[in-house]
Amino acid sequence: MAMIEIKNLKKNFGSNEVLKGIDQEVEQHEVLCIIGPSGSGKSTMLRCINHLEEPTSGEIFIDGELVTKSNLDNIRTKMGMVFQQFNLFPHKTVLENLTIAPMSVKGVSKEEAEEKALKLLDRVGMLEKADAYPKSLSGGQQQRVAIARALCMDPEIMLFDEPTSALDPEMVGEVLDVMKSLAKEGMAMIVVTHEMGFAREVANKVIFMDGGYIVEQGSPEDVLGNPQEERTQDFLSKVLV
Amino acid sequence: MELYLKGIQIACKGISATVGVSLIALVVGATFGLLIALARLSDNKVLRGICGVYVDVVRGTPMVVQALIMAYGIPQLLQANGVMFKWPELVLPAIIVCGLNSAAYMAEVIRSGLQAVDKGQMEAARSLGMPKGMAMRLIIIPQAIKIILPAFCNEFVTLIKETAVLSFVGVTEILRRGALWNSQSFETFPAYIGVAIAYMILTIPLSKIIGNYEKKNG
Numbered sequence: 001m002a003m004i005e006i007k008n009l010k011k012n013f014g015s016n017e018v019l020k021g022i023d024q025e026v027e028q029h030e031v032l033c034i035i036g037p038s039g040s041g042k043s044t045m046l047r048c049i050n051h052l053e054e055p056t057s058g059e060i061f062i063d064g065e066l067v068t069k070s071n072l073d074n075i076r077t078k079m080g081m082v083f084q085q086f087n088l089f090p091h092k093t094v095l096e097n098l099t100i101a102p103m104s105v106k107g108v109s110k111e112e113a114e115e116k117a118l119k120l121l122d123r124v125g126m127l128e129k130a131d132a133y134p135k136s137l138s139g140g141q142q143q144r145v146a147i148a149r150a151l152c153m154d155p156e157i158m159l160f161d162e163p164t165s166a167l168d169p170e171m172v173g174e175v176l177d178v179m180k181s182l183a184k185e186g187m188a189m190i191v192v193t194h195e196m197g198f199a200r201e202v203a204n205k206v207i208f209m210d211g212g213y214i215v216e217q218g219s220p221e222d223v224l225g226n227p228q229e230e231r232t233q234d235f236l237s238k239v240l241v
Numbered sequence: 242m243e244l245y246l247k248g249i250q251i252a253c254k255g256i257s258a259t260v261g262v263s264l265i266a267l268v269v270g271a272t273f274g275l276l277i278a279l280a281r282l283s284d285n286k287v288l289r290g291i292c293g294v295y296v297d298v299v300r301g302t303p304m305v306v307q308a309l310i311m312a313y314g315i316p317q318l319l320q321a322n323g324v325m326f327k328w329p330e331l332v333l334p335a336i337i338v339c340g341l342n343s344a345a346y347m348a349e350v351i352r353s354g355l356q357a358v359d360k361g362q363m364e365a366a367r368s369l370g371m372p373k374g375m376a377m378r379l380i381i382i383p384q385a386i387k388i389i390l391p392a393f394c395n396e397f398v399t400l401i402k403e404t405a406v407l408s409f410v411g412v413t414e415i416l417r418r419g420a421l422w423n424s425q426s427f428e429t430f431p432a433y434i435g436v437a438i439a440y441m442i443l444t445i446p447l448s449k450i451i452g453n454y455e456k457k458n459g
Contacts, residue, residue: 052364077370087365091383101369104379146365153369 001064003028003157003188004049009058011044018044020212022058026157029186033199033220036209037235042192045209046161049190050079063156077105080150084162086142088134094121094145095130098152106153113152120148124178140171144178157188164195196240200224208232244428248435251422255415256439258332262407262414263400265336270343270400271393277348278355279377292348299345305406308338312410335407343400350396354389355381387458394451398444405440415439 002025011019018041026032034042047053049060051072060067062075089097098117102108108116121127124144134142143163150158160179164172176198183189183202193199199206200220207217208227216229224240227233280292299307311334319326328334358381366376408417419436423429 050368052368073370073372076368079368081365081368083361083365085359085361087359087361089362089365089380089384091387100379101366101371104375105370149369 002026002061003030003063004190005059005061005064006045006049007059007061009045009048009060010056011041011048011053012056018212019048019055022214024207024214026188026190028156028188030204031183031189031191031202033203033206034190034192034209035194035196035199035206035223035235036215040209041212042209043161046159046190046192049159050076050081052081073105077153078156080147080153080155080158082143082146082150082158082160082163084166086134086139086146086166088142088146088149090134093131093133094126094137097134097145098149101149102152117148117152120151121145123151123181124148125174138171139167140174143167143171143175147175147178147182151182157190158182160189160191160193162192162194164193194239196224196236208235210235244431245434248419248422248428248431248433249438250435251432252415252419252435252439253442255413255418256443258412258414259401259404260443262332262336262339262404262412263397266339266343266400266404267397269336269340270347270396271351273341273344274347274351277344278351281348281352282355296345296348299342303406304338304342304403305409307342308335308406308410311338331411335404335410335412339400339404339407342403343396346399347393347396350389350392351385354385354392357388358384391451391455394447394454398447398451401443401447402440 004024004026006022006024009019009022010017020041022041022045024032034045036042044053048055051060051067062078065071065075067075088094089100092100095114095117098120099110099113102113102116103110118127118130121130124147126141126144126148129137129141129145134145137145147158147163163179164175167175172195176195179189179191179198180202191198191203203220205217206220206223208215208223208229208231210231216223216227216232222228223232224236227236277292277295280288281296283289312328312331315334316326316328355377362380362384363376366380367373371379404412404414405416407414408420411417413421416436419432419439423432426432
């Protein structure tokens with residue numbers, strides 16, 4: 001059974017059809033990269049998976065369980081989400097950013113939550129900033145903290161929404177390195193990205209989206225190295241200079 | 242000169258009543274204002290409608306009219322319908338009117354403060370599994386408070402001045418003290434200058450503090 005199963009997902013914003021019927025599966029330990037031009041629906045698709053955007057129609061199953069309004073909060077704890085703009089809580093320290101959800105949502109004790117948070121901060125190389133506030137950190141550091149925050153909930157899958165798009169170029173690497181190490185440890189991931197190098201190196205499957213459809217999908221070698229569809233070729237010729 | 246000092250002295254005797262009513266009204270206003278703001282941001286259409294009407298009615302009528310209705314109109318209506326009702330203290334309807342009035346204004350301030358918190362904050366909180374109420378309480382409201390604080394203090398300054406209308410319903414606050422003295426002594430100018438100065442003693446330092454805070458956190 002697939003970990004995530006998306007069936008005929010459609011999303012309209014008013015009369016604007018952003019997703020026109022998406023079917024997709026993600027297996028355990030699988031890294032799926034979604035590429036495509038802006039406005040193609042790739043971020044919307046990712047956001048529909050944990051219902052930050054409510055799908056207009058279609059079904060999403062996590063571990064075989066249909067996502068509905070009533071089980072949403074519970075299911076969201078299985079999915080870590082990392083945003084383009086980091087969205088750390090500015091009124092909380094780095095450590096508090098990591099412990100607040102485990103303590104308030106799962107009822108984990110403070111000691112336990114902090115012990116785990118410190119381990120995860122160490123893992124993303126941010127241990128010495130545990131008591132800092134987010135605004136004193138660089139973009140790359142904030143994003144690494146955001147990844148650690150999502151990991152604190154023990155997610156089964158991580159969703160990344162253009163995690164490096166808001167970063168200065170010299171900080172992209174440090175965030176991608178954390179993501180690569182996650183993938184190596186077998187974390188299932190769905191990554192919306194413009195980093196073709198990352199997709200080529202880490203992804204098990206790449207899908208190319210345009211106009212609300214999945215135009216082409218397959219291994220990174222096939223989709224990025226030898227695209228069959230004209231729109232994929234056109235897009236890649238513009239981004240792979 | 243002596244007369245003016247006396248005028249100020251007499252008016253200042255009303256400070257405790259003015260500040261007391263304003264403070265209680267501020268707390269009532271903030272509490273109900275928060276509830277109204279949350280209701281107006283909720284998904285419940287009926288709740289949203291009721292609170293919208295409330296804000297419109299309160300903001301669309303002068304507070305002195307609301308005070309007269311509350312202090313004299315409502316007891317008369319009840320008595321005419323055979324219910325023996327009289328306010329034990331006129332300061333009670335005064336506080337209620339100021340509080341409910343302030344709630345309507347505060348609701349708008351709080352609502353805009355809540356909406357000013359970046360949308361990504363709610364998304365991040367929800368994506369970590371927090372239900373909406375918890376996300377509001379732990380993530381959104383603490384950030385909104387910082388945005389709201391200057392407007393909140395300004396509301397206190399406004400309240401201090403607006404409670405002057407309560408002299409019309411017989412609360413012996415600053416203005417009423419001056420007016421009473423005027424009617425005994427006919428020292429009209431010193432009496433009302435004293436009243437004006439008593440208000441300034443309260444409002445000007447407060448406004449300065451708020452201004453400094455805004456400059457520092459602007």
